[in-house]
Amino acid sequence: MIRISSLPLIESTEQFHAAKQILLVDVLFVGDAPRDMREYIKNNHGGFVYEKKTYVPITLTGAPESLLANVQKPITFKFDRGFENNYFFDSELEVAIWHKKLYDISALVNEPSIAFEREESFIIERYLSGVIPFPSKPEEIKLLTLPSKAPAIGTAAMKGLKPVRK
8 A cells, every 4th residue: 555645746847747657646526426425435435524525535647648638638437326527637737736736656657556545634634725726927017007098077978877957
């Protein structure tokens, strides 16, 4: 059993492209399933409840090229009893690296199968409660931009107002 928390984290796009095998870790919200299905997922598929919502940790392994080839394509997770849910990986590689979702598992390439320990508190801390929003680029503030002139009252018609008759 492998602990996700002990795997080497990918911290740059160069590390991502240099890796032979990667692991993408995230959580899948399954709270839209019926109550008995949520209980079934918790008991049989490693699901857990955080702030009264049910989640399942997901792990996807593969080559970096295969992850990028499947950008914006739904990855369907089928649970027993006919319930399924889709996971989408957006094209923002920097965002995935920022949120610490990618791990280098090149050392485990020759393993016939990989099993992960259930680290519920680690998953909650890293992917639900401890999420820090990705910093967006601040918009440029132009101090020398002239404001558009508002028409003076009485020289141009104001929109939405009607003259008052006496």
